[in-house]
Amino acid sequence: MIGDIPHEILVIAAIVVVGLGLTLLVGALSGRRAKRVEERLAAVTQGRVPQTLAKIEEDEGGLKLPAFLQSRLARAGYAPEPIKVYIALFVILLPGFPVGVFAGTPMGVLVGLMLPAVAWLVLQRMADRRMKAFGAALPGFIDRLRQLVVIGKNLQQATIMAVETSPADVRRIMQPMLWRLRHGASISEAVRWLAYRMDIPETNLLAAAIATNQRFGGPIAKVLDGLVHTLRAKEQVERELRSATSEARATAWVLGLLPPLVATFVFVVNPMYVRFFIEDPTGRQCFYVGIAMQCAGALALFRSLKVDY
Numbered sequence: 001m002i003g004d005i006p007h008e009i010l011v012i013a014a015i016v017v018v019g020l021g022l023t024l025l026v027g028a029l030s031g032r033r034a035k036r037v038e039e040r041l042a043a044v045t046q047g048r049v050p051q052t053l054a055k056i057e058e059d060e061g062g063l064k065l066p067a068f069l070q071s072r073l074a075r076a077g078y079a080p081e082p083i084k085v086y087i088a089l090f091v092i093l094l095p096g097f098p099v100g101v102f103a104g105t106p107m108g109v110l111v112g113l114m115l116p117a118v119a120w121l122v123l124q125r126m127a128d129r130r131m132k133a134f135g136a137a138l139p140g141f142i143d144r145l146r147q148l149v150v151i152g153k154n155l156q157q158a159t160i161m162a163v164e165t166s167p168a169d170v171r172r173i174m175q176p177m178l179w180r181l182r183h184g185a186s187i188s189e190a191v192r193w194l195a196y197r198m199d200i201p202e203t204n205l206l207a208a209a210i211a212t213n214q215r216f217g218g219p220i221a222k223v224l225d226g227l228v229h230t231l232r233a234k235e236q237v238e239r240e241l242r243s244a245t246s247e248a249r250a251t252a253w254v255l256g257l258l259p260p261l262v263a264t265f266v267f268v269v270n271p272m273y274v275r276f277f278i279e280d281p282t283g284r285q286c287f288y289v290g291i292a293m294q295c296a297g298a299l300a301l302f303r304s305l306k307v308d309y
Contacts, residue, residue, distance in 0.1 A: 071199035075127035077172065092116050106288055117295075131200055133169040138202050139231045141166050141174075146224040155210070155220060156187045173198070188214045202231060252301040259294055 065073070065082045073079065080088075092115050100108020141162055148158035160181060163174045176197075180190040188211045195207035209227055213220045267274045277283040 067199075071197065072123055072127050074197045075131050075200070076123055077126070077130055079176075089116070092119050106284070110288065110291065130169070130173075131198075134173050135200070135202055135231075136235065137167050137170045138206075139228045139235070141170050142206065142224050142228050142231070146221050146228070149221050149224070155213075156181060159187060159191075186214075201234075205230065248304075255301065256294075256298050259290070 065085055069085070073085070093112050095115060096108045096112025098108075099111045144165065145158050145162040148161055149155060153161065160178060163171060163178050166174070174194065177190045177194045180193060181187065185193075188207075191203075191207045191210050195203040205227060209223045210220070213223055263274075277287040
């Protein structure tokens with residue numbers, strides 16, 4: 001009976017069933033999360049809050065994201081629940097299944113690998129652009145923080161005031177840290193959480209400077225002043241590196257875009273020529289090898305232009 005049903009209908013039915021199952025799973029997990037929030041609020045109203053904010057987050061149950069993915073999402077300005085991230089990943093991988101059924105397993109694997117790669121590149125691009133703006137504005141934030149400490153504000157008050165008077169790029173990223181400060185977290189704990197969430201050298205340096213001062217004491221203004229000079233020197237070095245590698249980056253763009261542009265031109269001029277790479281088994285193998293070599297070359301160019309210091 002089932003064998004008489006066309007494969008297309010079976011694939012669509014499987015996708016619909018999986019979608020309904022994921023919807024029910026999200027609803028159930030959201031209900032559990034709401035219940036935990038209600039229990040925590042009840043504990044607060046009854047004066048039972050023995051744990052710090054860091055301890056509560058550490059003991060939080062449920063799925064957890066890998067550290068590299070969590071930091072990339074935070075840099076891009078997203079903080080979704082882990083289950084929603086895994087569902088989005090499943091949805092991105094899902095088109096590879098019907099493509100593999102209708103166009104063959106190699107094409108399904110290719111689509112299943114390319115879509116997550118494109119999504120990762122888009123996320124990485126958004127995160128880099130946001131972190132670039134944040135890194136450019138961070139020395140000014142630390143300098144305002146130093147000035148507020150010099151005129152007599154304690155470090156926590158100075159941090160709150162510096163965040164509130166910062167540009168929008170800095171304010172959006174530091175707003176969660178500000179909430180923690182206003183709800184009882186210590187300044188070192190809040191900045192350490194920000195450094196863990198962002199996972200970039202600038203916030204790690206700021207967290208280390210504040211934690212060291214909180215533990216051993218001393219004039220924090222001088223430490224912050226030295227940190228400002230360090231970050232501005234780092235920004236100058238990055239500008240010089242971008243200028244030195246501008247020609248190589250332009251060459252990489254040309255080499256990366258040339259094969260797909262030539263393939264598109266050939267397909268427009270002579271569509272019958274492209275049928276060899278679709279219908280003939282040898283042509284399909286050549287197509288897969290070409291895609292793999294293109295991806296390997298793009299990765300090699302990217303690695304050669306990336307400078308760590």
